[in-house]
Amino acid sequence: MRTILFLVRKEFLQIFRDHTTVAQIFMIPVVQLLVLSNAATFDLKQTRLLVVDEDRTTVSAGLVQRLEGGRQFRVVRQAPSDQVAEQALLDRDVTAVLHIPRHFEEDLVQHRRAKVQLILNAEEGSAAGIIQSNATTILSDYARELSATLPAGRRSFTGTMRPAPLDLRTQRWFNPTRNYKHYMVPALLVALTTIIGLLLTAQNITREYELGTLEQLNVTPMTKLQFIAAKLIPFWLLSLVIFTIGLTIGKLVFGIPMRGNLVLVYLALMVYLIVVLGLGLWISTITRTQQQAMFVAFFVILIFLLMGGLFTPLDSMPDWAQAVAEANPVKHFVFIMRSVLVKGAGLETVGTTILGLAAAGLAVLMLAVRRYRKYAA
Amino acid sequence: MSLEPAVDAQGLVRRFGDDAALDNVSLQVQPGELYGVIGPDGSGKTTLFRVLVTLLLPDEGSARVLGRDVVNDLWDLRARVGYMPGRFSLYPDLSVAENLGFFASLFNTTVAAARETIAPIWVQLEQFSARRAGALSGGMKQKLALCCALVHRPEILILDEPTTGVDAVSRREFWGLLRRLRDEGLPIVVSTPYMDEAGLCDRVSLMQDGKLLVTDRPAEIERRYPLPLFAVRGDNVLGLLGALRRFPHAASVWPFGESLHYTDARTDSEPGMIARELSQYVESAGFREASIQPIAAGIEDAFMWYMSQGQAA
Numbered sequence: 001m002r003t004i005l006f007l008v009r010k011e012f013l014q015i016f017r018d019h020t021t022v023a024q025i026f027m028i029p030v031v032q033l034l035v036l037s038n039a040a041t042f043d044l045k046q047t048r049l050l051v052v053d054e055d056r057t058t059v060s061a062g063l064v065q066r067l068e069g070g071r072q073f074r075v076v077r078q079a080p081s082d083q084v085a086e087q088a089l090l091d092r093d094v095t096a097v098l099h100i101p102r103h104f105e106e107d108l109v110q111h112r113r114a115k116v117q118l119i120l121n122a123e124e125g126s127a128a129g130i131i132q133s134n135a136t137t138i139l140s141d142y143a144r145e146l147s148a149t150l151p152a153g154r155r156s157f158t159g160t161m162r163p164a165p166l167d168l169r170t171q172r173w174f175n176p177t178r179n180y181k182h183y184m185v186p187a188l189l190v191a192l193t194t195i196i197g198l199l200l201t202a203q204n205i206t207r208e209y210e211l212g213t214l215e216q217l218n219v220t221p222m223t224k225l226q227f228i229a230a231k232l233i234p235f236w237l238l239s240l241v242i243f244t245i246g247l248t249i250g251k252l253v254f255g256i257p258m259r260g261n262l263v264l265v266y267l268a269l270m271v272y273l274i275v276v277l278g279l280g281l282w283i284s285t286i287t288r289t290q291q292q293a294m295f296v297a298f299f300v301i302l303i304f305l306l307m308g309g310l311f312t313p314l315d316s317m318p319d320w321a322q323a324v325a326e327a328n329p330v331k332h333f334v335f336i337m338r339s340v341l342v343k344g345a346g347l348e349t350v351g352t353t354i355l356g357l358a359a360a361g362l363a364v365l366m367l368a369v370r371r372y373r374k375y376a377a
Numbered sequence: 378m379s380l381e382p383a384v385d386a387q388g389l390v391r392r393f394g395d396d397a398a399l400d401n402v403s404l405q406v407q408p409g410e411l412y413g414v415i416g417p418d419g420s421g422k423t424t425l426f427r428v429l430v431t432l433l434l435p436d437e438g439s440a441r442v443l444g445r446d447v448v449n450d451l452w453d454l455r456a457r458v459g460y461m462p463g464r465f466s467l468y469p470d471l472s473v474a475e476n477l478g479f480f481a482s483l484f485n486t487t488v489a490a491a492r493e494t495i496a497p498i499w500v501q502l503e504q505f506s507a508r509r510a511g512a513l514s515g516g517m518k519q520k521l522a523l524c525c526a527l528v529h530r531p532e533i534l535i536l537d538e539p540t541t542g543v544d545a546v547s548r549r550e551f552w553g554l555l556r557r558l559r560d561e562g563l564p565i566v567v568s569t570p571y572m573d574e575a576g577l578c579d580r581v582s583l584m585q586d587g588k589l590l591v592t593d594r595p596a597e598i599e600r601r602y603p604l605p606l607f608a609v610r611g612d613n614v615l616g617l618l619g620a621l622r623r624f625p626h627a628a629s630v631w632p633f634g635e636s637l638h639y640t641d642a643r644t645d646s647e648p649g650m651i652a653r654e655l656s657q658y659v660e661s662a663g664f665r666e667a668s669i670q671p672i673a674a675g676i677e678d679a680f681m682w683y684m685s686q687g688q689a690a
Contacts, residue, residue, distance in 0.1 A: 006482035010471070017470050212466030216525070219430050219460045220483040221452060 003222055007230030015234065025200070029192040029242050033249055037185050046074040047131050050085050050094040053078065055104035059146070063100065063116070066142045072134050089121050096120050096131060108146065182257055185250045186337040187310040192246060193269075194276050194330055195301055197239045201280025202297035203290045204231055205372070210289060228369045231284075232277050239273050240266075259344030265337065268354050272333045274361030279329075282368040304330040332357055381444045383408050383533050383564035384429060388438035391424050398424040399435070400587035406566055411559040414568040415575045415680065416584030422568040423463050425584070426537045429566070430460040443532050456484060459531030461522050463538045463568075469511025473502055473521055476510050477528055484529030491528045497557055498524050501550075516547025523554065534558065534565040541570060552577045572677040583680050590683045595676050602674030602682065604628055605648050607655065609637040611667035620662040624655070631681055638678055639669075 016022055049067065053060050067073045076094055079085050085097040099117035107114035118135050122128035208214040217227070247265075250256040280297065287293040306312075307321065308330035314322055325331045332353050339345035384406035391399040398421045406412040414422050427433035429442055431451040440447045445454045467476045474488075481488050492499070498520050505513060510521060519539050526534060536555075540548045552574065559565055559579070567578070575581045575595055582592040591598060611617045614637060621630045621639050628642040641651050648671040659667045674682075 002485070003483060006479065010468075010475075010479050013475060014468065014470055211469070212462055212464040213468055214466075215432065215462045215464075216460070216466040216480070217483070218432055219455055219458065220480070221456045221485075222483055 003226050004230045004233070007222070007226065008233050011230065011234040015238070025196065025238060025242065026245070029196060029246055030249060032192055033185070033188060033246050034253065036188050037181055037254055047072060047096055047134075048076045048094040049073045050077045050079055050088050050097045051075050052080070052082060052085050052097065052099045054102040055100050057105040059105040059108060060100045063139070063142055064098070067098065067135070067138055070134070070138055072131075072138070085119070089119065092121070094121075096135070112147070181254045182342055183338065184310075185254045185256045186341050187308075187334045189243065189246045189250060190308075190330060190334050190337055191305055191310060193239055193243045193273070194304060196242055197235060197273060197276045198280045198283075198297050198301055199294070200238070201231065201235050201277045202283040202287075202293045204235075205281060205284035206287050206290050206293040224369050224372050228281060228365065228372060231281055232274070232365070235277050235280075236270075236273050239277070240269065243269055256341060258341055260340030260346065264347060264350065265340050268333060268336045268340075268350065268357070271354055271357045271361055272329060272336075275329045275357055275364055278361055278364035278368055282364060282371060285368055285371040285373075304328055307331070308334055310334055329357060329360060380408070382406060382441075383410065384412075384440070384442050384566060386425075386429070386438065386440035389425065389428060389435045389440060390437035391428060391433060391435050397587050399428065401438070402587070402589055403438075404582060404589060404592065406564055408564055409559065409562045410564055411555060411577075411579045412564070412566045413575055413578030413581040414566065414584050414589075415570070415572060415581055416568070417570060417684075420584045421587040422584055423537055424587075426460075426535055426566070426568060430458055430535050431455060456529065457532045459526035459529070459534045461519075461526045461534075461536040461539050463541070465518050465522060467510045467518075467522060467525060470509060472507050472509055473513070474506040476521065477524055480525045481528045486529050488528060491530055494530050495524050495527050498527070498554055514547075515543045516550070519543055519547070519551060520554075523551070527558075532563075534563060534567075536565065536567040538568050538570065540574065548574070572680050575676045575680070581676075583683050585684055585687045588687070590687050591679075598679045599674050599676055602679050604644060604682075605641045605646070605651055606672055606674050606678060607639045607641070607648075607652060608633075608670050608672045609639050609655075609659075609667060610635065611659070611664050613664060617659065617664055617667060620659060620664065621655075624658055626651075629682065629685055631678075633677070638672075638681075640678075640682065 015025075051064050053064065064075060068075055073096070077088065079088070082097075082099065085094075085099070088094045089097060097117075097119040099119065101115060101117070104114050104116070116139065118132070118139075120128045120131055205214070208217065251258065279300065283293055283296045283300070287296060307314075307317075307325045307328050309325065310330070314325055314331065317325070336350045336353055339349055382405045384404065386402060386404050389399045389402040390397060400421075402421070402425060404412075414425065416422050424433065428435050429440055429447060431447050431454055434448060442454055443457055445457075447454065468479070471479065477488050481491065488495075502517065502520055502524060505517060510518065513521060523536070523539065526536070534555075540551055543551065548571075555565055555567065556577065568584075569575070578595065580592065580594050581598070583590045583598075593601070609617060609621065614632065614635070618630055618632060618637055621627055621637060626642050628640040630637055630639050632638075639655070643651065652669045652671060655669050656667065659669075
């Protein structure tokens with residue numbers, strides 16, 4: 001036990017001796033959290049819209065006004081023809097083109113039916129989908145209003161003008177304002193803690209190998225378990241601190257909800273960190289240079305993050321990918337964080353997940369201890 | 378102190394792939410002996426030392442250090458061996474005092490408890506005690522490493538090339554420290570690629586290609602030089618070298634600083650006669666001012682001789 005203490009003390013001495021490392025450990029997560037939370041958003045700001053209005057009537061103008069009124073769309077240009085519109089789409093000058101054909105008002109009045117065309121740049125599939133559904137909602141609202149106010153013409157209801165037989169009312173649970181940050185910040189916090197923890201540990205033993213200090217350590221009576229434990233503890237404590245800083249920023253700056261029990265969050269974090277740091281140490285025992293260690297760590301981080309359901313919903317991945325994601329600790333901790341913080345879930349919801357993480361942590365630590373050799377190459 | 382050998386290795390073999398880094402190595406180090414292993418880079422010195430300090434398992438053979446088996450009694454042994462790896466292997470970002478304290482603590486002891494053992498080295502290091510180890514000069518780094526190897530008061534020191542890359546003055550100081558420790562009864566096994574350091578050991582082994590070619594006291598190795606040896610000096614050393622190598626009775630000719638060391642292959646001729654014959658030969662080859670003198674072999678002559686024999690074998 002005393003040996004572990006001395007090893008841990010040495011580790012802290014080294015960490016805090018290097019001011020750039022300290023800055024990296026504490027500044028990078030803070031900056032990343034502040035920047036990424038604003039950058040990695042699915043929320044659509046205003047969509048740039050180009051309008052080709054061939055009708056030029058009050059009704060067509062009202063339609064455009066209505067689109068703009070929702071603040072979802074901003075008309076940046078008016079164009080006389082489709083050709084100009086096509087070029088603007090190509091140049092990414094606008095994201096959507098609204099084409100109102102001639103006789104729009106006339107058709108509405110006479111036939112109670114008229115056509116409008118919305119052309120979207122669908123390069124970014126999900127964004128285009130959201131824009132489309134927003135536009136449809138606004139247009140059909142407008143159509144419903146019109147049908148009430150327009151003078152009755154021939155009675156022939158068709159298409160979107162017909163009152164919907166189903167009245168769908170959506171309620172937004174857990175995140176009623178659909179504040180994207182409430183959903184993303186807890187996940188980003190997981191991502192940052194994972195990245196920092198994995199990179200720091202993955203390099204650590206390899207660094208001692210490169211320095212030659214490992215050889216000097218290996219001839220001492222220190223055991224493998226003591227060594228791995230002493231490498232784990234400092235970074236475990238550091239990661240707890242980093243996470244706490246991040247959580248504080250999340251609360252103060254982004255106002256993330258904390259509906260569940262924070263003790264539960266920290267319990268899960270403590271277990272989760274063992275998995276991540278153990279994995280980092282294991283990487284450190286199988287690589288020979290810090291560069292190799294970084295490459296392996298980056299590879300693991302990329303897979304963890306992209307298959308962790310942080311940025312893309314896991315439900316939309318193929319079955320095999322979902323199966324693989326089950327082995328991804330990031331996925332489980334993101335689940336715990338979102339469940340407890342955003343939905344206020346308790347131990348009955350996340351308990352088994354925490355147990356699963358604990359088993360994984362134990363396994364990965366054993367792997368690291370076994371793989372670490374107290375022998376030279 | 379027991380009469381058991383400090384190191385007793387029998388038939389050590391260690392292979393890396395198809396190469397045998399250790400090829401049937403046996404050696405004994407007596408208690409209180411300063412034992413040198415001399416050999417060029419890649420001759421297997423580091424592998425031998427790593428086996429002795431329990432960092433490497435031998436494929437064949439066995440070794441006992443301080444009477445303890447390096448494979449089976451490794452935990453007992455690790456607490457008793459002081460080891461300095463070939464590369465500087467202390468923490469460059471920790472200070473001199475921190476490094477020393479750290480290694481003392483790993484052995485469950487303190488620097489204060491080792492004060493007496495490390496005193497001769499510590500007096501030179503003390504003024505740098507707050508300096509980071511990475512910022513020390515080469516010679517000071519090695520002294521710190523020696524201090525760290527001594528801090529748990531080991532019963533044997535095993536030092537892998539402690540003077541490589543260190544300036545001549547520091548090297549001499551370092552050897553002075555080693556001899557002082559030896560005088561206090563500590564057995565020391567040390568390797569070096571510098572042949573001139575061989576003469577400072579009680580006994581030396583010459584190592585090449587994983588084998589020990591010869592083991593003896595340095596004076597004995599010099600005395601056992603089997604053939605007549607001459608020092609040849611002249612203006613055109615390179616020309617002389619070529620000419621002497623073409624001499625029919627030449628066994629070997631090596632440049633030694635300003636002069637050449639020439640070994641004659643004949644054992645039955647009197648040295649004076651060979652010298653006269655040689656000077657006639659070089660004069661006829663066009664080298665007027667050459668001086669030729671019979672000399673006693675130094676340790677380097679002996680090693681060059683054994684190594685060329687080893688290569689021929």
